[in-house]
Amino acid sequence: MLLTLLDVHQVRNLQKIRLEPSPRCNIVYGANASGKTSLLEAIYLLSVARSFRTPHIRNVISHEQPHLQVFAKILSVEGQSHSIGLQRSLNKTRIRIDGEDINQVAALSTLLPVQVINPDVHKILEQGPKYRRQFIDWGVFHVEHQFLIAWKTYYRVLKQRNAALRQKSGTEAIKLWDTQLIQQAREITLFRETYLQQLIPVFNQYVQKLLQLEVEMHYQRGWNADFTLTETLDKNLEKDTYRGFTSAGPHRAELEILYQGKPVQTVFSRGQQKLLVCAMRLAQITHLKNQNQQQSVLLVDDLAAELDIQHRRNLVELLIDTRAQLFITATEAEALDIPAEIEQKMFHVEHGEVKEVVQ
């Protein structure tokens, strides 16, 4: 789905803005602190009800305001349209789809898949495995919506098993949870492995185009592959009871990305890391479009950061080729150099006001 109309109220310094984006390419430009990233943040909020900059919603709501609001009209490839809205205060989230209150954020995400590429992207490679698991799970969820049920059930059971471990409830009580845990773990693993099997060839093509080299992507399930999860849970029972948590399972899975046998984050430059993460995101968007005919919205904040002119041009070309709806920020519009034949709109942001620039 693509955004055809966007209303943002009280998101950081954006008090009240409305825009009608292009279905293809939107260039958002303006001086530092004008509100460009805040505009991308508003779009992201509409998909997942949280920010990509902070876990604290109070930082995102405009100062002195009780809540933020984002509304949009969206349109599918088949021409179906919906209106969606989000209101968030410090302690309440309200979601509306086509005039009805909905209590599942996933309903918004399903309609509006959104990806972000910003100057922080290298963190997905450098920080803990949680970020790589989130990368996989974004893709699995959008391709296979049933994944969410397995995922939620798994985490619920895991929480209960961990509570039993902490309370030293005894082997029998703990093992009661294992059957369910193992069954959901099997489903999650199968979903993730099947997804990655399909994603990796697409990813490899993007890596080749953006970096002109080869990397390897390996999924590790979250426990030693020489043993079943049942065996592993049994083997770890004493250690897990002592520590009070379950130390093996899909919640400990890892996605390893290697260049010449070494983790990319230890050998790649910042620019290479950014291009690699771009390859990961572009692969997901392309795969989702091929599998489900679902178009994504791609938010690219400060595209130019870390990239030389040749890599920048190359990336822009690939971004456009995905047919995702693009929102790209820059301090100067001309820095991006989008080919004139591509349908595009330009928006100038100044002190929290957004104006379309008619070219």
Ligand SMILES: Nc1ncnc2c1ncn2[C@@H]1O[C@H](COP(=O)(O)OP(=O)(O)OP(=O)(O)O)[C@@H](O)[C@H]1O
């Ligand atoms: N909760 C808030 N309420 C009001 N204003 C805020 C809030 N949080 C941040 N701001 C202000 O919003 C402005 C816009 O920030 P934003 O990060 O969107 O700028 P930007 O255009 O992306 O700048 P840059 O080019 O430096 O990345 C800043 O002046 C910031 O201080």
Ligand SMILES: [Mg+2]
């Ligand atoms: Mg910014």
